[in-house]
Amino acid sequence: MPDIIDFSERIKKGDRVALGRAITYVESSLPTHQDFIQEVLNRLMPFTGKSIRIGITGSPGVGKSTFVESLGMYLIEQGHQVGVLAVDPSSRQTGGSILGDKTRMMKLGASQNAFVRPSPAGKTLGGVARHTRETILLCEAAGYDIILVETVGVGQSETAVYDMTDFYLLMILSGAGDELQGIKRGVVELADLVAVNKADINSSLAQKAKAAYTNALHLFPAKESQWTPPVITTSALTGDGIESIWEEIKKHHQLVQDSGYFQIRRKAQLLQWMDDALQLEIFSHFFANKKLKKAIEAHKKQVLQLKITPFSAAKQLILLFLRQK
Ligand SMILES: Nc1nc2c(ncn2[C@@H]2O[C@H](COP(=O)(O)OP(=O)(O)OP(=O)(O)O)[C@@H](O)[C@H]2O)c(=O)[nH]1
Ligand SMILES: [Mg+2]
Numbered sequence: 001m002p003d004i005i006d007f008s009e010r011i012k013k014g015d016r017v018a019l020g021r022a023i024t025y026v027e028s029s030l031p032t033h034q035d036f037i038q039e040v041l042n043r044l045m046p047f048t049g050k051s052i053r054i055g056i057t058g059s060p061g062v063g064k065s066t067f068v069e070s071l072g073m074y075l076i077e078q079g080h081q082v083g084v085l086a087v088d089p090s091s092r093q094t095g096g097s098i099l100g101d102k103t104r105m106m107k108l109g110a111s112q113n114a115f116v117r118p119s120p121a122g123k124t125l126g127g128v129a130r131h132t133r134e135t136i137l138l139c140e141a142a143g144y145d146i147i148l149v150e151t152v153g154v155g156q157s158e159t160a161v162y163d164m165t166d167f168y169l170l171m172i173l174s175g176a177g178d179e180l181q182g183i184k185r186g187v188v189e190l191a192d193l194v195a196v197n198k199a200d201i202n203s204s205l206a207q208k209a210k211a212a213y214t215n216a217l218h219l220f221p222a223k224e225s226q227w228t229p230p231v232i233t234t235s236a237l238t239g240d241g242i243e244s245i246w247e248e249i250k251k252h253h254q255l256v257q258d259s260g261y262f263q264i265r266r267k268a269q270l271l272q273w274m275d276d277a278l279q280l281e282i283f284s285h286f287f288a289n290k291k292l293k294k295a296i297e298a299h300k301k302q303v304l305q306l307k308i309t310p311f312s313a314a315k316q317l318i319l320l321f322l323r324q325k
Pocket of ligand 1: 058059060061062064066197201234238
C-alpha cells in the first residue's frame with residue numbers, strides 16, 4: 001500500500017490518479033484496502049464538506065445524465081470544479097448505465113475540471129450508498145466544489161441520495177402521470193426543485209406539467225428549510241433552463257446558509273450515516289459468526305413449527321451472540 005500521508009497529500013493537491021485509486025480502494029472489499037482508505041479518509045475529514053452536494057433523481061431515460069453533462073459544463077464555465085457520481089444499486093450496470101453515462105457525459109468526462117465516476121456495480125444499496133458518501137468526501141478533499149449525484153428510482157436509492165445531498169432535484173417528463181413515470185409521492189415531497197425535462201419536444205405540454213406540479217407542490221406542508229420548491233421547464237439537450245436552475249440552487253444555498261439549516265442538515269446526515277454504518281456492521285458481524293449458524297437454523301425451524309414467535313427467536317439469537325463475545 002502507498003504511504004498514507006503522501007497519498008492523502010496527493011489527493012488534497014487534486015491529483016486525479018490518486019483520487020481514482022482512492023475510490024477504487026473505497027469500493028474494494030479487501031480488508032487491507034479498507035483499513036488503508038479508512039485511515040486516509042480520517043486524515044482528510046477536516047478538508048471535506050466545502051461543496052454544494054446536489055442529488056438528481058427521475059425515472060430511467062428522463063435525461064438525468066444529459067442534464068448532468070449540461071449543468072456540469074455550465075458550472076465549469078463559471079469556474080467550478082465538478083465531481084459527478086452515481087447511485088445505482090440495480091444490475092443495469094452490466095454494460096448499460098456505465099456505458100450510457102460515459103457517452104452522455106463526453107465533454108465532462110474529458111474535462112480537467114470534472115471528475116466522473118459511475119456507480120460501483122453489483123452491490124447492495126447499503127454498500128453503494130456508503131461508497132458514494134465516501135467518494136463525495138474524497139472529491140471534496142481534492143477540491144471539487146460542486147458534487148452532482150445521479151440516481152435512478154430503484155428501491156430506496158432516492159432517499160439514500162436525499163440523505164447525502166444538500167439540494168434535491170427531481171426530473172420529470174411532461175405528458176405522463178407520476179405513476180406511469182414510477183415517481184413516488186414521497187420523492188416529490190422531498191424535491192427542492194422539479195425540472196420538467198425535454199421541453200424542447202412539446203413546450204405547451206411542458207407548461208401544463210409545470211402548472212400541475214406547481215399546484216401539487218403547494219399542497220405539501222412547508223419544508224423545514226423554509227424553501228419553496230420551484231418548477232422549471234428544461235431541455236438538457238439544448239441547455240434551456242440550466243442557468244435558471246443554477247440560479248435557484250444558489251438562492252436555496254444562500255437561504256439555508258443564512259438560516260443555519262445547512263449545518264443542521266449536514267450534522268444530522270453525518271449522524272445518520274454513523275447510525276446506518278453501525279447497523280450494517282452489527283448485521284455483518286452477526287451473520288459472519290460461524291458459531292451462530294447452527295443456532296440460527298434451529299431457531300428458524302422452531303419458528304416454522306410455531307414453537308416460538310419470530311420475535312423471541314431473534315431475541316434469543318442476539319443474547320447468544322452477545323454472550324459469545
Ligand atoms: N429531446 C430531448 N431529448 C433528451 C433531453 N434530455 C435527454 N434526452 C435524451 O433522452 C435519452 C435518455 O437520456 P439520459 O440522459 O441517458 O437519461 P437518464 O435519465 O440518465 O437515463 P438512465 O440513466 O438510464 O436512468 C437520450 O437519448 C438523450 O439524448 C432533452 O431535454 N430533450
Ligand atoms: Mg443516466
